[in-house]
Amino acid sequence: MRKILLTICAFFTFFSISNANEVNIFSARHYDSDIQLYEKFTKKTGIKVNVVSGKDKALQKRITEEGKDCIADLYITADAGRLGAFQAKGMFQRGASSKAVKAAVPKNFRTAYWTGIAKRARIIYYSPERINASDLQGMTYEGLADPKWKGKVVIRKSNNVYNQSLVASLIANNGKKATAEWAKGVVANMARDSKGNDRAQILAVAAGEADLAVANTYYLALMLSGKKGAEQQAAAKKVKPFFPNQDGRGTHMNISGGGILKYAPNKANAIKLLEFLLTKEAQEHIVNNTFEYPMIEGVEPHKLVVQMGLGFKQDLKTKVSSYGKKQADALEVMLAAKWK
Amino acid sequence: MINFKKINIWYFSTFFISAIVAIPILTVFSSFFETTSNYSLILKDTFLYEYIFNSIVLLSGVLFVTFFIGVGCAYVVSFYKFPGVNFFKWALILSFAVPAYIYAYSLTAFFENYGTAFSIFKFFFGEGDYNSFIPKFDGMLGAIISISFSLFGYVYVLSRASFHYQSQNLIELGKNLGFSKKKSFFKIILPSARPAIVAGLSLVAMETLSDFGSVSFFGVSTLTTGIYNAWTSFDDLTLANRLSFFLLIFILCLFILENFSRKKAQYHSPSKDGFKSRSLIQLTGYKALFVFTFCFLIFFISFLFPILQMLYWTVIFPKHLFDLNIFDLLKNTVLLVFLSCLVLIFLAFVSNYGSRVSKSKFLEILTTFSVSGYAIPGVILAVAFISFISWFDNNVVSLLFIKTIKPIFIGSILGLVFVYFIRFYSLACNGIKSGYLKINYSIDESSYLLGYSKFKTFTNIHLPYLKNSVFLIGILIAIEIIKELPITLIMRPFNFETFATTAYIFASQDLLEAAAAPSLFLIAISSAFILITSRYILKD
Known part of the structure; x- marks a missing residue:
């Protein structure tokens, strides 16, 4: 019996011993296109990527416990708030912003512990059939609570992390009290109880259930690309994107990003991978598969994203690294407003 | 309660197995000694009662639907002869192959704005505004439908078995009393199948209350959503654990209530000389058509509908099928199924045999608690296991001068199989137990008199008797593991995917179209397993 136990232990230890030339990723951003990107990285550097x-x-629980x-080196996720909150727990180590990373990524989208890899904006979609572009003149996120939109707004549930980051940015700019009132106003304006994902909100506007929807930028491009079938492609053409807060701080931005974990056994390889993800080649691969905005200069987003408009003002005033601290408050004000 | 004379290797191993199964309950319970965030207050002020109310609505809805279709189908295929009855007998079990989350994907994709239903209308009637009148099966309704149609199989299989063995005497008694068919059904057939129906419904109840995949997909705020919110948004795992514990208590109460209401009523008439094969009633005309339509509809909605939706996508977007690394996925799935079956069946045998030879009441009670693995949401179960290993490693193992045991149990195949074991132990244990109940103790005694050792009694006598039960349980475990998602997702090693995790990864990118191909494979493999065993399931 003892021999068997020892053999089993040896067997599993053998498999868990990390091989020097590799990098281990825990990823909550699971695009299959990312896997192809990692394969490119392996081909180029000989470093094996395990995911x-x-x-x-x-994943965070596994890392903490x-x-x-x-043995994980990198934690990758699609929300700045989550990166910030995990950093606050002390689970990252410095080093993500290497020289090359600093040169490539604007300051607002990185910290010493983690860096953005791609950007997305959370914007308003409207029905041009029922709403004049002039009605939206000067429209802001704050304006979603205006009683004139009563019964016209759709947005997903309060437990969605993109909403939490958006509301966290509102709290950072307007304070918790004002944002609590705002949340009540938005709930009063909802065309229906919150349900479905971002795409379902856009479809609700296309189908006439609502006039305004809040959703991330890449969802519309995904539908326009035909990857969701001809029907949804046609439906996507019935809505138009609108970038809010252009007269003020700019449109709410969020990132996909990654940080190097505190006990990473392959730190150097992890930095190499982050740097690779920020090269022109990798950025082009990302934007053409996920329809996000590139993180670095000199890379054009997917043409469907370009069509949505590139000249908008991004909110660079509100640091994405502040979202994490305010997410719990954000959920609290939304729940208090009976936001489902 | 504990008789120390009885403590031997069998007693010890049974005790040990039950203790392992109890790990997550103990971990979850330990949350009552920790502090929580202010989420508990926020929750109480806002949505707590709504969560509880929604959980009750969901549970009642699912129980009603599964009872109605499960018992309904079982009744007609057991007592009547109509065109297709032999086909439906096994075809209705195929619904087991479709997990609730995959059902949820199909339901949403078909009925959503500009979904498949819209395309069908457009194909036949040209452009039009169909969205407004296509019903939307989302929210609570969607969750009830998805869960019910993927779980009603439990009620169907168990009540069918009970109807099948219902003694002819009882039914003749009804006839002699001048009961109509309807009255016989409600006064005799249904009450005497009650234990089987309740057993089926309680499995459904446990899975419903601990379901997370489909309720979160439909955005229904149930207690599991509260558990999940507490953890993911407020970072309050303590509260999540406490809520799970309440959920567990609630489920245990349901069991106790049912046991209590049944009191000591005896249901089984000794079947030795009471069992005559029943003569089936031949249905003709509109009655046959009605029953056929009923069964076909259930078969269609539960099985064909999700498959057709997935096939439709795979045909439109064949690229996703070709991109799939089928060989690896199959290899991983088979590996997990094989290892888990081996471990579960072996340990279920040890524990049952241990209970049997030591005849201890204490062990019996302990084994009863093994059901808990089934009643805690899979995510929480896995997290509780990880927390326990970490605690054990930091507080016990480190004292033994062993570096660490974490990599052996977290993020390894062994750890994954371990948590599967905790999750599905009640399935294996109760399955073997029901087989054992059919072997009279006097057989053991005769064997001892013949000079057989305990071990030899086991290998030469018990094992051949239990061959069919073991086979059946192996297949049931296999189906559950092929479908399992939350535990696999958390516990799996690097670069290790199954059909279920692949489907989930695509679905979470909002690419249900790409999730279709792995889902189809998952359903196909489970269906194959069901077909192999349908003969046994229907007999036993």
Whole structure:
């Protein structure tokens, strides 16, 4: 019995010993196109990329509980708030912003612990059939609470992290009290109880259930691309994107990003991978597959994203690194407003 | 309660197995000694009662639907002869192959704005505004439908088995009393199948209350959503654990209530000389048509509908099928199924045999608690396991001068199989137990008298008797593991995907179209397993 146990232990230890020339990723951003990108990286550098994809908190739990024995090097996710919150727990180490990363990524989208890889904006979509562009003149996120939009707004649930980051940015700019009132106003304006994902909000506007929807930029491009079938492609053409807060701080931006974990056994390789993800080649691969905005200068987004408009003002005033601190408050004000 | 004379290797191993299964309950319970965030207050002020109310609505809805279609189908295929009855007998079990989350994907994709239903209308009637009158099966309704149609199989299989063995005497008694068919059904057939129906419904209840995949997909705010919010948004795992514990208590109460209401009523008439094969009633004309339509509709909605939706996508977007690394996915799935079956069946045997030879009441109670793995949401179960390993490693293992055991149990195949074991132990254990109940103790005693050792009694006598039960349980475990998602997602090693995780990854990118191909494979493999065993399921 003892021999068997020892053999089993040896077997599993053997498999868990990390091979020097590799990098281990825990990813809550699971695009299959990312896997192709990692393969490119391996071809180029000879460094093997191992991936576990899963839900944010579950991966974080594994990292936290495994502690010093965690062999993951990089944690990648699609929300700045989550990166910030995980940093606050002390789970990252400095080093993500290497020289090359600093040169490539604007200051607002990185910290010493993690860096953005791609950008997305959370914007308003409207029905040009029922709403004149002039009605939206000067429209802001704050304006979504205006009673004139009563019964016209759709937005997904309060437990969605993109909403939490958006509301966190409102709290950072307007304070918690004002944002609590704002949340009540938005709930009063909803065309229906919150349900479905971002795409479902855009479809609701196309189908006439609502006039305004809040959703991330890449969802419309995804539909326009035909990857969701001809029907949705046609439906997407019935809505138009609108970039809010252009007269003020600019449109709410969020990132996909990654940070180097505290006990990363392959730190140098992790930095190499982050730097690779910020090269022109990798950025082009990302924007053409996920319809996000590139993180670096000199790369053109996918043409469907270009059509949505590129000249808009991004909110560079509100640091994306502040979202994490305010997300719990954001959910609290939304729940208090009975935002489902 | 504990008789120390009885403590031997069998007693010890049974105790040990039950203790492992109890790990997550203990971990979840330990949350009551930790502090929580202010989310508990916010929750109480806002949505707590709504969450509880929604959980009750969901549970009642699912129980009603599964009872109605499960018992309904079982009744007609057991007592009547109509065109297609032999086909429906096994075809209705195929719904087991479709997990609730895949059903949810199909339902949404078909009925959503500009979804498949819209395309069908457009194809036949040209452009038009169809969105407004295509019904939307989302929210609570969508969740009830998805969960019910993927779970009604439990009620169907168990009540069918019970109807099948219902003694002819009882039915004849009804006839002699001049009961109509309707009265016989409600006064005799249904009450005497009650234990089986309730057993089926309680499995449904447990899976419904601990379901997370489909309720979160439909955005229904149930207690599991509260559990998940507490953890993911407020970072309050303690509260999440406490809520899970309440959920567990609630489910245990349901069991106790049912047991209590049944009191000591005896349901089984000794079947030795009471069992005559029943004569089936031949249906003709509109009655046959009605029953056929009913069964076909259930078969269509539960099985054909999700498959057709997935096939439709795979045909439109064949690229996703070709991109799939089928060989690896198959290899991983088979590996997990094989290892888990081996471990579960082996340990279920040890524990049952241990209970049997030590005849201890204490062990029996302990084994009863093994059901808990089934009643805690899979995510929480896996997280509880990870927390436990971490605690054990930091507080116990580190004292033994062993570096660490974490990599052995977290993010490894072994760890994954371990959590599967906790999750599905009640399935394996109760399955073997029901097989054992059919072997009289006097057989063991005769074997001892013949000079057989306990071990030899086990290998030469019990094992051949239980061959069919073991086979059946193996297949049931296989189907569950092929479909399992939350535990696999958290516990799996690097670069390790199954059909279920692949489908999930595509679905979470909002590419249900790409999730179709792995989902189809998942359903096909489970269906194959079901077809192999349908003979046994229908008999036993």
